Amino acid sequence: MMFELKTHNSKAVISSEGAELKSLVIGGREIMWCADPAFWGKTSPVLFPAIGNVKNNKTVIGGREVSLSKHGFARDNTFVTVRQSGNSLILAYNYTPIKKSYPYSVQLALQYNLFDDRIEIGYSVYNPGYDRIPFCIGAHPAIACNDLDNCTLVFEKREKASTPVMDLETRLFRSKDRIQRLDGTTKLPLSYEMFDNDVVYFDNIKSRAVKLTEGKKTLASIAFEGFETLGLWTPAGKRAGFICIEPWCGSDDYDDDSGVFEEKKGIQILGGKKIARYKMTISAK
Secondary structure (H helix, E strand, O other): EEEEOOOOOEEEEEEOOOEEEEEEOOOEEEEEEOOOOOOOOOEEEEEEEOOOOOOOHEEEEEEEEOOOOOOOHHHHHHHEEEEEEEEEEEEEEOOOOOOOOOOOOOOEEEEEEEEEOOEEEEEEEOOOOOOOOEEEOOOOEEEEOOOOHEEEEEEEEEEEEEEEEEEEOOOOOEEEEEEEEEEEEEEEEEEOOHHOOOOOOEEOOOEEEEEEEEEEEEEEEEEEEOEEEEEEOOOOOOOOEEEEEEEEEEOEOOOOOOEEEOOOOOOOOEEOEEEEEEEEEEEOO
């Protein structure tokens, strides 16, 4: 099912499948990627309760070995409508444990609030049980662009940051192999070539907002609260017309990770009967 939110200057389309934002038009301009399956058939999946890859698709949670697929299961399930009114929509997915998979019941809800100049997306994770639960959570919006080689990502604050290199055979980050990306500056020139080793992952930044420009034109700004790190991705070697700007808590495993899910870098731990909240805002300027 598709839901449409409107203001006099903006429109958003959200699917119940994965609670995915499919389109965001502000001032007559489409912000989101068109989901061409020849390149990548999604637009903005939610990543939960895993982000990226775990070693051999298996990890240890609560002392038991379980299987976890890349980016978790939320994006592949149907969310139900909690409330829709005017320019607001809340969708939720209730997960019940299945054999040899993520072992905790959990509710994930996404709230979309559309304004004339932006959309705000709230993510809430509710733990209905009494055990503490570990999880990763991330956003994955694909912003449309014409030529990534002419784009720049502008960080909110000056950053001195490097990113770990993905090993394309193991699909793990190499903890001792890093590339310096920013040296006390705010501007990161983008290119298709920089994604030859998959995701560019900023695991230690101060900024909680970035702006994507193409030449002198601003394509989108993304601000995030609660999320701790930032991934950038476009498919290697395809020169696709988009870049994903991804606020995350958690990531792919590193080669020196223990294999225990609760010990992953960036893991979130939520107590019984508690709610964790995160927020992402996408605007056109």
